Each structure stands twice: as C-alpha cells, then as structure tokens.
Amino acid sequence: MYLGDILAHFQPMTQKIKNIQVIPLVRRLNRAFQGSTYQIVSRNTLFVRVETEEGILGEAFGGDEDIYQAKVVAVANEFLAPRIIGMELLPIEELWQAMISTAPLPFHNRGIHTLDLINHAVLMQAIAIIDLGLWDTLGKALNKPVWRLLGGFRNKVPVIGIGGYHRSAGDLEGLVSEVESFLAFGLSGIKLKVGSLQITQDLKRVETLRKHFGKRLLLCCDANQAWTFDEALQFARGAKDYELEWLEEPIRWNDQLVGLRRLREETDIPIVAGQGEISSLGCRDLILNRCVDILNVDATIAGGVTEWRRAATFAQMMNVKMGHHEEPQVALHLLASVPNSTYVEVFPDPERDPMWHELPENRPPIRDGYMEASEKPGFGLAYNREIIDIYRGDVARSLP
Ligand SMILES: [Mg+2]
Structure with a gap:
C-alpha cells in the first residue's frame, strides 16, 4: 500500500476517472547523436492528460519511443483507457492491474499477451504513460508532490x-x-x-x-x-x-x-x-x-x-x-x-x-x-x- 492510499483513509477522496488522452510528440533533432550501438535522430515523447469527474487534470510526459510510438498510443487510447475510465483513482494499483489484465486485447491479429517481445514492450509503455498521468492526478488531488x-x-x-x-x-x-x-x-x-x-x-x-x-x-x-x-x-x-x-x-x-x-x-x-x-x-x-x-x-x-x-x-x-x-x-x-x-x-x-x-x-x-x-x-x-x-x-x- 502506498502512502497515497493510506492518506485516502484519513482524507476520504472521490476522484472518478472521466477521460484519458495520450498525445504523441515527434521532434527531429538538428543533428544525429552517435552512440556505440545506435544513433539518435529524433526526440519523441508522449504527453498524457487524465481528467476526473471532480475537475482534477493530471498531466505528464515521458518515454522516447520512435518506430512503435503510434502502436503505444493506439494501445493506450483505444484499449487501456476505456478499461479504467469510470473507475475510482484510488487505489491506483487496481487501475494498474486492470490495464495489465490478460483479458482479451485485440491488437492486430494476435493478442498482446502472447510471447512477443515487441507487443510486450508496446503494452508496458502504454501502461507507463497512463500510470504517469494517474500519479500526477493523485498528487494534484491530494496537493502533494509525487516524490x-x-x-x-x-x-x-x-x-x-x-x-x-x-x-x-x-x-x-x-x-x-x-x-x-x-x-x-x-x-x-x-x-x-x-x-x-x-x-x-x-x-x-x-x-x-x-x-x-x-x-x-x-x-x-x-x-x-x-x-x-x-x-x-x-x-x-x-x-x-x-x-x-x-x-x-x-x-x-x-x-x-x-x-x-x-x-x-x-x-x-x-x-x-x-x-x-x-x-x-x-x-x-x-x-x-x-x-x-x-x-x-x-x-x-x-x-x-x-x-x-x-x-x-x-x-x-x-x-x-x-x-x-x-x-x-x-x-x-x-x-x-x-x-x-x-x-x-x-x-x-x-x-x-x-x-x-x-x-x-x-x-x-x-x-x-x-x-x-x-x-x-x-x-x-x-x-x-x-x-x-x-x-x-x-x-x-x-x-x-
Ligand atoms: Mg544507458
């Protein structure tokens, strides 16, 4: 149990998830950065907005996915967000478990939970960006920083x-x-x-x-x-x-x-x-x-x-x-x-x-x-x- 959950016992809080939107950001760099096994030519990231029925707006950004970014966004917006919209913000753990649930998730021809490393990485990045939004929302609802x-x-x-x-x-x-x-x-x-x-x-x-x-x-x-x-x-x-x-x-x-x-x-x-x-x-x-x-x-x-x-x-x-x-x-x-x-x-x-x-x-x-x-x-x-x-x-x- 996180401190946020504990605080909720002393400070009854209702925050129902109303809407979640994940926005891809794509930015080409002015030059390539060459490392040992790769080069970086763009700074991509995801921006998330989580709204509650009670009027809290959580926002966060993170991640640097390039070629699978559109898939991550699709999984987040089309499959994961609908699973938790309408649920209570607390406990976040329950929302997280709903997102990683092995209930059928029709992603192209295959389910996303089969032994497929790319799909797993897409799923975990999609969960990640929504989870970041949930924590920002919780912080704003409780008026506390995430740390x-x-x-x-x-x-x-x-x-x-x-x-x-x-x-x-x-x-x-x-x-x-x-x-x-x-x-x-x-x-x-x-x-x-x-x-x-x-x-x-x-x-x-x-x-x-x-x-x-x-x-x-x-x-x-x-x-x-x-x-x-x-x-x-x-x-x-x-x-x-x-x-x-x-x-x-x-x-x-x-x-x-x-x-x-x-x-x-x-x-x-x-x-x-x-x-x-x-x-x-x-x-x-x-x-x-x-x-x-x-x-x-x-x-x-x-x-x-x-x-x-x-x-x-x-x-x-x-x-x-x-x-x-x-x-x-x-x-x-x-x-x-x-x-x-x-x-x-x-x-x-x-x-x-x-x-x-x-x-x-x-x-x-x-x-x-x-x-x-x-x-x-x-x-x-x-x-x-x-x-x-x-x-x-x-x-x-x-x-x-
Ligand atoms: Mg490193």
Whole structure:
C-alpha cells in the first residue's frame, strides 16, 4: 500500500476517472547523436492528460519511443483507457492491474499477451504513460508532490549529464571542455558514452577526465551493450584505477544474465543495467542472478511509477541501488522517494533533449550538483502548450 492510499483513509477522496488522452510528440533533432550501438535522430515523447469527474487534470510526459510510438498510443487510447475510465483513482494499483489484465486485447491479429517481445514492450509503455498521468492526478488531488507520496526520502538528488557522444570521441580537449560546460551547468559529473572506439582509446578518454578534474567529478561510463564479455573485462581492468561510479550496460544484449554476473565477479566497478527491462520481474531476475549493483530501469518504458516502485523495493531488500534511465522529469520524483537511489541524469545539450528543455515551463532548479524537488503537487510541472501543438504527431497540421 502506498502512502497515497493510506492518506485516502484519513482524507476520504472521490476522484472518478472521466477521460484519458495520450498525445504523441515527434521532434527531429538538428543533428544525429552517435552512440556505440545506435544513433539518435529524433526526440519523441508522449504527453498524457487524465481528467476526473471532480475537475482534477493530471498531466505528464515521458518515454522516447520512435518506430512503435503510434502502436503505444493506439494501445493506450483505444484499449487501456476505456478499461479504467469510470473507475475510482484510488487505489491506483487496481487501475494498474486492470490495464495489465490478460483479458482479451485485440491488437492486430494476435493478442498482446502472447510471447512477443515487441507487443510486450508496446503494452508496458502504454501502461507507463497512463500510470504517469494517474500519479500526477493523485498528487494534484491530494496537493502533494509525487516524490512525497512515494516515500519522500530526500528533497534533492545529485544530477549528472549524459555526454561524450561519438562526435567528440577522438577529441580529448573537446571532451574536457564539454565536461567543463556540464559543471558550469551545475551538474556533479558525466555519464560518458563508450564502446564506439577502440577500448584503449576509451580508456584514454576516461584517464584524461579523471586526471584533469580529479575526484570532484562523478565519472560514469555507458557502453550501451557494445561489448562481448572479454571486451567488457578488458575495459573494466583498464579502468580500475579511475574510480568510476559505475559501468553501465557493458555487455551485449544476448549475454545479460551470465555475462554481467561473470563481469561483476571480476571487477569492483559497480555494474548498471535495467533500462532494457520492461517489467519489475525482469529486474528481479537481474538482481537474483547477481548481475547488477545498480538498476536503471526506466518507468516510462517499464510500466510507470507503480511498477518502478516494485523494482525499487526489491532492489532495496537485496542491497541494490536505483538509478533511472534519462527522463529527469520523472526520475527526480522516483529517486527522491527512496533511500537506495543514485543520480538523476539529464542532457545539458538542448539539441539532444529539446523536449526536457522546452516542454516544461518550470524545470526543477539544478544547483551545486543537485536537482531540487519542489512541493508543487503531482510532478510539479506546467507545460508549454505551443510545444505540444507544434510537435504533436497525431493531427494533420498546416505549416505556418
Ligand atoms: Mg544507458
């Protein structure tokens, strides 16, 4: 039972779900961002509105789905929303169970609950965006921020920036100046992209940053599943003296359970994975197989706030810390709520994540290495309607 449910016992509340609308936003980036195993050419996201009969309007955004975005929106609006419209907001757990119910869900020729990874990912992202809207609605109904409803452990969380994309990979001076700009932005450190160069070149980049900035810089590395076990071990051994905060997704997608465990047995560098999981049960398996020191499961991919809390609770029991893959507008609240959290991560470069920079009108302040959580209800954000109108992908627009 969440604090929100407990509060409801003392403060009887009726909030009946009247309407739910999920809006796709599609925004091409001005340039491609090249990582080890991928490139990013657009920043897509979903915006959700949840209205109650009593006049509360919950709003949230999250997720970065590209090719399956239209399917996620269709599942959310056409199948999941009708299941819970008319139900009471509390308990949210009941709404969540209604959405993941295995009752027939006629999605194309196949049901969505069969053993099909794409359909599962579509379903969990659709549940996620609605669940985010429900939590914002609950916060507004109770006049509490989401981070307090979830446990309220701290009111600010250390924040790091994601950078070091391929463009600057061979340019050590450029990398140093990029990190200097991160520190000037108020961040505590960098999550450095690795895995697209020779391992010795990546190690040189790590060495350069550690020697230039000393211990004041939080230095994480993210390989995005680029390496075989042997390659990951070579990097980990080479980086052992550079005091990495973590090494994220070092091993290829098809060797997670055994490969990550073997790597953990060979290195003291904390290992992160989880952003590739779409449910708390997948996170459970990473933990039980001793694959991770830190779980970075993403609530916008894996079933929302409600599901993230399940993973976080089990992680805490097992001495595993929590991170969160990107999406700082959600991650701040989740990581502020629990004691076993690490860092919020942002893209300081507006070209990489223009939605985070422009969609909220009141981004949480970043000061002295921390992102600060406010007392505003729900996720605490007001939104720029013009950005939604310009980039919504579900209506035909005439060019200005
Ligand atoms: Mg990652």
